[in-house]
Amino acid sequence: MSTGQSVQEVAAFSYDEDVAFTKVTLWKRFRRHRLAMAGLIVLGCIVLAAVFAPVLAPFLPNHIDNVHWQGTPLPPCFENAATCGGHPLGTDEVGRDELSRLLFGARASLQVGLFAVIIEIVIGSIVGAISGYYGGWIDYLMMRITDVFLSIPILPLLLVLTAIVVATSSRASLSFGVIVLVIGVLSWPNPARLVRASFLSLRNREFTEAARAVGNGDLRIIFRHLLPNAVAPIIVQATLDVANVIVLESTLSFLGMGIQPPTASWGNMLTGAQVNVENAWWAAVFPGIGILLTVLSINFIGDGLRDALDPGMH
Amino acid sequence: MRRTLQAIPLLLLISVVLFLVAMKSSPAGPLTPYLTNPHITAADIARLRHNFGLDKPIWVQYYFWLNRTLHGDLGYSTSNAEAVTTAIMQRLPATLELMGASLLIAITAGISLGIFSAVRPYSTADYIITTLAFFGQSMPVFWFALMMQLLFSVHGIPLPFGYEIQLPSAGMSSGGGFNLGDRIDHLILPAFVLSLLQLALFSRFMRSSMLEVMKADYMRTAAAKGLPFHTILFRHGLKNAMIPVVTVIALSMPSLIGGAIVTETIFAWPGMGRLFINGLQQSDIPLLMGYLNLTAILVVFFNLVADVTYAWLDPRVKFD
Numbered sequence: 001m002s003t004g005q006s007v008q009e010v011a012a013f014s015y016d017e018d019v020a021f022t023k024v025t026l027w028k029r030f031r032r033h034r035l036a037m038a039g040l041i042v043l044g045c046i047v048l049a050a051v052f053a054p055v056l057a058p059f060l061p062n063h064i065d066n067v068h069w070q071g072t073p074l075p076p077c078f079e080n081a082a083t084c085g086g087h088p089l090g091t092d093e094v095g096r097d098e099l100s101r102l103l104f105g106a107r108a109s110l111q112v113g114l115f116a117v118i119i120e121i122v123i124g125s126i127v128g129a130i131s132g133y134y135g136g137w138i139d140y141l142m143m144r145i146t147d148v149f150l151s152i153p154i155l156p157l158l159l160v161l162t163a164i165v166v167a168t169s170s171r172a173s174l175s176f177g178v179i180v181l182v183i184g185v186l187s188w189p190n191p192a193r194l195v196r197a198s199f200l201s202l203r204n205r206e207f208t209e210a211a212r213a214v215g216n217g218d219l220r221i222i223f224r225h226l227l228p229n230a231v232a233p234i235i236v237q238a239t240l241d242v243a244n245v246i247v248l249e250s251t252l253s254f255l256g257m258g259i260q261p262p263t264a265s266w267g268n269m270l271t272g273a274q275v276n277v278e279n280a281w282w283a284a285v286f287p288g289i290g291i292l293l294t295v296l297s298i299n300f301i302g303d304g305l306r307d308a309l310d311p312g313m314h
Numbered sequence: 315m316r317r318t319l320q321a322i323p324l325l326l327l328i329s330v331v332l333f334l335v336a337m338k339s340s341p342a343g344p345l346t347p348y349l350t351n352p353h354i355t356a357a358d359i360a361r362l363r364h365n366f367g368l369d370k371p372i373w374v375q376y377y378f379w380l381n382r383t384l385h386g387d388l389g390y391s392t393s394n395a396e397a398v399t400t401a402i403m404q405r406l407p408a409t410l411e412l413m414g415a416s417l418l419i420a421i422t423a424g425i426s427l428g429i430f431s432a433v434r435p436y437s438t439a440d441y442i443i444t445t446l447a448f449f450g451q452s453m454p455v456f457w458f459a460l461m462m463q464l465l466f467s468v469h470g471i472p473l474p475f476g477y478e479i480q481l482p483s484a485g486m487s488s489g490g491g492f493n494l495g496d497r498i499d500h501l502i503l504p505a506f507v508l509s510l511l512q513l514a515l516f517s518r519f520m521r522s523s524m525l526e527v528m529k530a531d532y533m534r535t536a537a538a539k540g541l542p543f544h545t546i547l548f549r550h551g552l553k554n555a556m557i558p559v560v561t562v563i564a565l566s567m568p569s570l571i572g573g574a575i576v577t578e579t580i581f582a583w584p585g586m587g588r589l590f591i592n593g594l595q596q597s598d599i600p601l602l603m604g605y606l607n608l609t610a611i612l613v614v615f616f617n618l619v620a621d622v623t624y625a626w627l628d629p630r631v632k633f634d
Contacts, residue, residue: 035448147327148327148328148331151568151613151614152331152332152568152606152613153568153571153609153610155571155572155575156575156605156606159590160336160594160606161335163594163595163597163602164346167347167597243452247452247454250454250456250457251572251576254576267456270457270460273460277463277464281464284461285464288457291454291457292449292452295454299448299451299452
């Protein structure tokens, strides 16, 4: 009875069987989308910055500058070169270098986004494929389960699950892996519905019947013949979901239920900055710009991909 | 009617899932906060477990829970030292005020911007609105809230003649009796912050839906009859273009609820979201359960409303 918000976006997408999706035409169409190209370039820079964070960062992310820091955050060098103490973007409230933490925070965000979406897509594809291919009561049952998960708002549910982890063991046990797993496992209904919709239209097509006629098993038909044909909407959904997951992770970390300090994440950097927002604007501004730029780039890329994969839209 | 009946097993299934989450993933279920209390011994826990029936099979517990819940008893909130129902009902109006106001902003502004864009597709204004909508959709709510506080509350926006825009950014009133102007001042920032994501989303959907509708034959017929442009646009176009947008509005409920948690936390809004975060920090399982069930009901209810509105807008759709 309901589909998620991003599914709705992708629902505008109709799979066009007559258009050959060669890599060259895809790239040509994608290149025409100027904002998507801009997004690709910006995201490329952010990914590079994250990968080379240990090389690029002027300080270690958790290093506290005892020499210059006197209890108040140090300003960025472009604001006050005399007192910045060699910290290009200043320091946070306990004297850690802002730029270095930003670079390492990018790692956290991108990794959570990537891995959680991989989990989500794998589970979602399997559930959606089985549901769409077999139909009947299996389909009915699986779709009712997706209804359940789509009706519970994800942020509070995630918070309850992570809070239970905290309450039962310790805050430190709320590790990177747990967050990735919880987000990934809870987000599968959207891709599942998408794959199911593709499979419903693909399973009665001639090539499926042909594959069945020559004696292929169900598994082989699902994975070798149907799934490759359903891949276009999955790619779009996955791209947009990386953006969603990055926002979700930063929100969890901001509320203290995500990546735990001292490990830097853009979300938990803002938790500390919130208290000092009056006298240290830089600590509150830069991590947010990091999140916004990353998420915006990914959303533009997703939009470009949708246009490129679905020429009927324009 | 059938739709309404379908919602009942769905809500039951949701409550089962939530019940299992609450009972099975925490070590002592609703007794979890007592585990860290040095005044409560293991023997006390065991006695409480028995008294509360937590040693019974899980399906028996669920049956008792469901029975009490259906009678309006959501249990006792350990973090508030009062009944969960009382705690939630006290904060519900504040949350409804905030969510209602931001939904109103998002729907009116989003739909207007979407129509404006669609009327002049690929114009400069359209590009600006569409790009801004992408920004709005990509904006993390909590950071936007911080930035709005920094801009409008900490520093204030200077105006000519020594005036300054400065808005309150904590709580829902300055206290001391009801004052409508004061209440609205307090509402502006949080409501706008919470509406941004939805506003952006609705404007994008309205634009593409309106563009689609404007290509339709009946629009050309209406124009051929010599009807004025605004009549065609609003009488014939809007109603049809709203059909997919209604679904998007209903589906945005979960993200509105999530956004309200963040907004209420940052703006110290005395609503359910903040209650939830407080309960979270103290493992107040009955409260968390009550909150999650209530929000799920809200989501399901909005889906129903959407289905009904959908059928009203598009008579071709018939529900039995």
